[in-house]
Amino acid sequence: MFIQIKNLSKVFKKNLAVDKINFHIEKNKTVGLLGPNGCGKTTSIGMMLGLIKPSEGEIIIDNKNLESFKRNEILTRINFCSPYIELPKKLTVKQNLEVYGRLYGVKNLSERILEISEDLDIKNFFKRKTGELSSGQKNRVSLAKSLINKPEILFLDEPTASLDPDIGDFVRSYIQEYRSKNQVTILLASHNMNEVERLCDSIIMMRKGKIIDRGTCQEIIKKHGRNNLEETFLKLARSKDELQ
Amino acid sequence: MNFSKIYALGLRHIFLISNSLPRIIDLIYWPTVQIFLWGFISKFFTLSSDYYSNTVGIILTAAILYDFLFRVSISFNMMFLEEIWSRNFTNLFIAPIKISEIITSLTLTAILRALIGLVPAAILAIPLFGVSVFKLGLPLLFLLLPLYLFGVTLGLLVTSGLLRFGPSFENIAWASLFFLAPLGCIYYPIEILPYSLQIVAKGLPLVHIFEEMRNILLNNAVNYFDIIKSISISIVYFILGVIIFYSSYLGAKQRGTLINMGE
Numbered sequence: 260m261f262i263q264i265k266n267l268s269k270v271f272k273k274n275l276a277v278d279k280i281n282f283h284i285e286k287n288k289t290v291g292l293l294g295p296n297g298c299g300k301t302t303s304i305g306m307m308l309g310l311i312k313p314s315e316g317e318i319i320i321d322n323k324n325l326e327s328f329k330r331n332e333i334l335t336r337i338n339f340c341s342p343y344i345e346l347p348k349k350l351t352v353k354q355n356l357e358v359y360g361r362l363y364g365v366k367n368l369s370e371r372i373l374e375i376s377e378d379l380d381i382k383n384f385f386k387r388k389t390g391e392l393s394s395g396q397k398n399r400v401s402l403a404k405s406l407i408n409k410p411e412i413l414f415l416d417e418p419t420a421s422l423d424p425d426i427g428d429f430v431r432s433y434i435q436e437y438r439s440k441n442q443v444t445i446l447l448a449s450h451n452m453n454e455v456e457r458l459c460d461s462i463i464m465m466r467k468g469k470i471i472d473r474g475t476c477q478e479i480i481k482k483h484g485r486n487n488l489e490e491t492f493l494k495l496a497r498s499k500d501e502l503q
Numbered sequence: 504m505n506f507s508k509i510y511a512l513g514l515r516h517i518f519l520i521s522n523s524l525p526r527i528i529d530l531i532y533w534p535t536v537q538i539f540l541w542g543f544i545s546k547f548f549t550l551s552s553d554y555y556s557n558t559v560g561i562i563l564t565a566a567i568l569y570d571f572l573f574r575v576s577i578s579f580n581m582m583f584l585e586e587i588w589s590r591n592f593t594n595l596f597i598a599p600i601k602i603s604e605i606i607t608s609l610t611l612t613a614i615l616r617a618l619i620g621l622v623p624a625a626i627l628a629i630p631l632f633g634v635s636v637f638k639l640g641l642p643l644l645f646l647l648l649p650l651y652l653f654g655v656t657l658g659l660l661v662t663s664g665l666l667r668f669g670p671s672f673e674n675i676a677w678a679s680l681f682f683l684a685p686l687g688c689i690y691y692p693i694e695i696l697p698y699s700l701q702i703v704a705k706g707l708p709l710v711h712i713f714e715e716m717r718n719i720l721l722n723n724a725v726n727y728f729d730i731i732k733s734i735s736i737s738i739v740y741f742i743l744g745v746i747i748f749y750s751s752y753l754g755a756k757q758r759g760t761l762i763n764m765g766e
Binding site: 269271276301302305308309310311312330331332334335337338339341343344345346347348349350351354357358359361362363364388390404 | 514
């Protein structure tokens, strides 16, 4: 198991944000983390990124405990993309990629920047300041930053939120293509059920800080007698019972 | 310590400055205004005061040194605030860079920003007011070192506050130096302060630095004991600043504020 989450909990003051969750992700698999707003997805990802200290439990990545192992060595192999965080707005696209490439210790950085910028079609606004870009362009630059180090583990938090269908489809296709060509384990938090069905090998459903169900998309849809993942999501999100 | 990562973070701020002419002008503008203001005040005092009559520019030299401290501290704060303003906090803290490397990078880049502003202003003071801070010679470096350390320390304390209380702590960043300035005895001897405040002031490196600056300019002599004292006090504060920064960072991890820090 590449990522193991054992009894992971987080309490903010008296609020239990994540409640003893357990799951694992196999190497090179894509797992969707689903659930309504405030269910603990971002807190869970934050803990896996080492940004939030768990109140309890363990995060083991490639047999190394995130808390006790040298954090930097693990972080070199990880990256994160979210539309809710941004790159420095006053730096050009190329400068941002150069800074982050150096921070991640990327070898042959110029070649890597060129490669990723061609793949994501961002080369034509390379010299523009990141803050001047449209949200679709920013999103692709943010994705380029998250892939600059060729991460073994990629955390994606709603990677296509606020994108038009065309750009959203481009990003999803690119993630699919990237996954097929590279060894990468992905944890995807998303509210777009089509995206989840298209990209994920399996899903984990969360509600109120707990995991309430898990399995492949088809298994979960079938188990709950619904026609698609969207309907299943609504059923699980609105259900009062803990189903698992 | 990985120096290429320290350089990478420094490069982010060098790009930021070099991309914007208004930013460069802003860095130079305020120290220059200070020099003009204190240059004229200094000129007036030399005409009207016995104390200053023999040493033209004692106030101007103090103004330049104080501005160095101010610029170092503000630069440190500004670079940290830039990460908050640009909502880049999460990207920075998930990058494989150690906290010690972040502190080192901010510390080294702070002096660069301070010098961009201050060197032109200090050079301008030579033809305009006939005052050259460079005439202090080697002791100038001994005065700048504790000022630099103390400036960085203040930066560390303010950024610790930002980590602890979030962007609302920003106003304190601007006010922090003005709070200490009266106790620093920058423009006047320590004897001016009430006795109780003299005791407090002696616990700061600033008093020893500026007393020594006046000693050098008035008596043309260097008291190395005072210089060592000011450097030692600055080192103690710096270590304290680093400890507080680490504890604020760990506190922010505990509270989960690193993931959504932004304007």
